[in-house]
Amino acid sequence: MFDEYGIPQGANLDEAALSKLYHFVYCSRAAEGVDDAEVCRIVETAQRNNLVHGITGVLVFGSGVFFQWIEGPAAEIQKLIATLHRDKRHHDIVSLSQSEEERERLYPNWDMEKVEAEDIRLVLQDAFESAEDKNNRVALKRILKQLDLGALGRV
Numbered sequence: 001m002f003d004e005y006g007i008p009q010g011a012n013l014d015e016a017a018l019s020k021l022y023h024f025v026y027c028s029r030a031a032e033g034v035d036d037a038e039v040c041r042i043v044e045t046a047q048r049n050n051l052v053h054g055i056t057g058v059l060v061f062g063s064g065v066f067f068q069w070i071e072g073p074a075a076e077i078q079k080l081i082a083t084l085h086r087d088k089r090h091h092d093i094v095s096l097s098q099s100e101e102e103r104e105r106l107y108p109n110w111d112m113e114k115v116e117a118e119d120i121r122l123v124l125q126d127a128f129e130s131a132e133d134k135n136n137r138v139a140l141k142r143i144l145k146q147l148d149l150g151a152l153g154r155v
Helices: 036-053 074-086 120-130 134-149
Strands: 019-030 056-062 065-072 090-103 113-115
Touching: 019 074, 019 120, 019 134, 036 056, 036 065, 036 074, 036 113, 065 074, 065 120, 065 134, 074 090, 090 134, 120 134
Parallel strands: 056 113
Antiparallel strands: 019 065, 019 090, 056 065
């Protein structure tokens, strides 16, 4: 169905049709009480809102940790980033990557999709090891500890 990163199999990439896209990749810890049902509501709301604003992406949730890749027009992504920072359903937000470039969308058909968290620990460990910002390192350490504990209320 999909190759890596949600690109439909056999999709032709037309270099001339590339548009400027902004992407934001982050991880965070879910607030106490945020469960799979709440995450499903978050995804449903995101799907409605993102379609209107030209945003696509993927959300990974497991062991109380969010990992998300969002992409779209820079102004819309910046508004969404501000909204994410005000959202009380998570904390310890760590920006892993953000930039604007001319390229194809990684998730062209996903207004927002939730996927399983099978490899999230490896991604976060790599981010921790390469993080230069002290605050990001501290937050990533807490997030990794949360993953190791496997439950929201025990950190």
